[in-house]
């Protein structure tokens with residue numbers, strides 16, 4: 144894992160002092176609220192419906208057990224005993240007081256963490272594949288790239304007041320778990336004809352009010368050109384992105400209005416003209432950063448674990464969990480564990496202090512001290528021995544963390560919605576809870592198979608509803624909450640924006656509508672292995688629309 | 700508008716700024732030009748010789764185009780004085796200097812709320828790691 | 836005009852604690868909607884907001900919100916967003932105003948809520 148050097152440490156500490164000063168200057172009137180707002184946002188601090196909210200960066204979703212314990216400590220000392228995992232691999236505290244925030248940031252700095260650029264119209268916390276460094280299908284670990292981008296973008300003097308926020312995601316695998324095509328810039332590691340590793344650069348993806356799938360701006364970018372090329376894109380965007388309308392300010396609109404060909408020409412021209420060597424990191428520095436991400440020392444283990452097989456035979460519940468919540472590891476004898484933060488009836492992505500501590504303990508004892516936060520609001524233990532799965536499962540179960548639902552219908556993404564978020568037009572969490580309850584039976588959920596429901600509480604789409612197999616968007620209509628359903632979205636390398644099914648549903652009509660939809664799918668699927676998404680692609684919207692609207696829908 | 704320099708606020712007589720369009724109409728030297736955020740500055744480059752001062756407008760501190768314009772002007776070879784002018788706050792001072800501005804012309808209202816020590820503090824902050832490495 | 840006018844209160848968030856506050860008749864701030872100053876016409880509403888705007892050192896983002904009045908003349912929110920602001924997260928009734936000050940728990944029927 145990356146460790147701070149003296150530069151990082153000094154900077155992050157100084158940054159806390161700067162923010163402490165900014166808070167004081169807000170209070171003494173040196174800064175107006177209008178001026179303070181972007182400054183606090185660039186330090187992760189929002190003002191939400193009921194309280195301030197602090198969004199802490201978990202760069203590319205990676206953290207150690209020591210860091211997880213610090214997050215738990217902060218939750219209990221300065222907040223209300225829990226934190227919320229976000230679709231950008233961050234963690235949010237919902238109740239900090241303004242005066243405590245500098246102290247919280249100090250506590251974070253003590254464990255090499257911060258909340259820098261988790262909000263604001265700047266380059267946000269960089270995200271990456273949550274299976275990075277562990278996945279069997281990986282070309283290269285994307286995290287050194289993400290770390291290099293983090294360093295370059297941190298307080299980049301030119302790019303702090305962009306037209307709008309700017310999100311970058313990196314994946315090192317052909318199977319895209321980082322939603323790279325729905326980011327302002329997506330980087331996919333690829334190899335060229337000579338076998339050299341580099342990036343396919345995707346630009347202008349994004350969800351929100353007008354969703355766009357990103358377009359390829361460069362087929363192959365050599366690794367050494369990474370930062371100069373990003374600098375070129377950002378400069379073009381900073382100068383030409385629209386500033387007259389907040390909803391048209393993202394780079395996706397610039398790409399859309401300019402056309403990818405012209406935009407590519409602008410970027411390439413800027414790239415040629417800028418002084419690359421003054422931007423790119425020196426080779427030794429790149430190597431130094433890469434070295435931090437060297438894989439842990441794995442034991443030489445056989446592919447097969449007889450301890451695991453025996454335990455699975457003895458305990459069906461455990462066997463079911465192994466089947467849904469583990470993935471192939473590149474190292475023989477190891478696996479990747481997805482810890483569901485979606486216990487039935489709990490707010491998706493919420494972790495209590497106790498759960499954070501348990502996760503830290505497990506990672507320390509059985510997981511090479513590493514944890515990941517996934518954009519699907521779960522926790523990943525990337526390196527667990529097959530032999531240890533039984534004991535890991537037992538420890539997770541004691542903490543209410545062993546729900547066997549990864550990728551199933553109750554593994555729902557839900558943004559905070561109107562229960563917390565000042566921008567929300569409707570609630571998300573209770574909608575998710577209702578659906579979870581309806582599909583609480585693990586046998587039924589398993590029979591339904593992979594089924595991705597994603598819920599947002601407003602058009603900003605933090606809950607990624609456009610790319611859910613089923614997307615649910617909470618709006619306000621005639622003074623009440625109203626939910627629009629989209630079908631057929633896909634967040635993987637075959638990214639697709641879901642189709643709007645029709646008129647929205649009232650709050651209490653959403654659950655029944657989803658039940659009808661699922662029943663229709665079960666009766667329509669070609670066989671038990673055909674996922675909802677595949678059935679949808681085969682049959683199109685019509686039969687599902689009929690199922691959604693056929694019944695006793697009351698007026699929306 | 701007071702000018703923030705490393706020695707303090709300077710209250711200069713208002714410079715007689717001309718617009719980019721007026722540049723082509725004059726051959727006088729020592730010109731001061733004011734540039735808006737939507738101007739293509741490469742059009743100014745042929746006139747650099749007669750320009751001694753370029754002020755880049757900041758209509759709002761949240762409009763960061765000026766930072767890229769400064770970089771662009773520097774890259775095009777402008778070596779006269781470069782000022783950021785308008786609504787800029789102390790917290791942006793280091794960023795303005797890093798992008799190539801020599802000084803910042805701020806409005807009186809901001810100068811009153813944010814006395815010089817706040818600008819000095821901002822200029823003395825620890826640089827982010829990448830900047831330190833590139834500088835060192 | 837007065838026939839169409841919906842009574843209004845000024846709400847904001849406290850600068851320090853971040854929680855929901857309402858302007859009271861003395862142009863100070865209260866955490867209880869029941870104690871909020873009520874504007875019964877456009878002019879009074881504009882006046883209340885004008886009193887709130889300069890109080891940047893105390894509150895953030897003051898704005899006017901519609902209320903209705905119960906039989907005793909006390910205000911209650913009409914929009915579901917404002918109802919949630921008088922309470923806290925609907926999925927965590929142990930948190931927020933509803934946990935310490937369950938003053939007015941109108942049913943959330945209008946929002947189609949739980």
Ligand code: SF4
Pocket residue numbers: 558559560561564565566567568599600601602603604605606
């Ligand atoms: S989608 Fe809307 S409601 Fe949900 S977190 Fe984002 S801004 Fe808030």
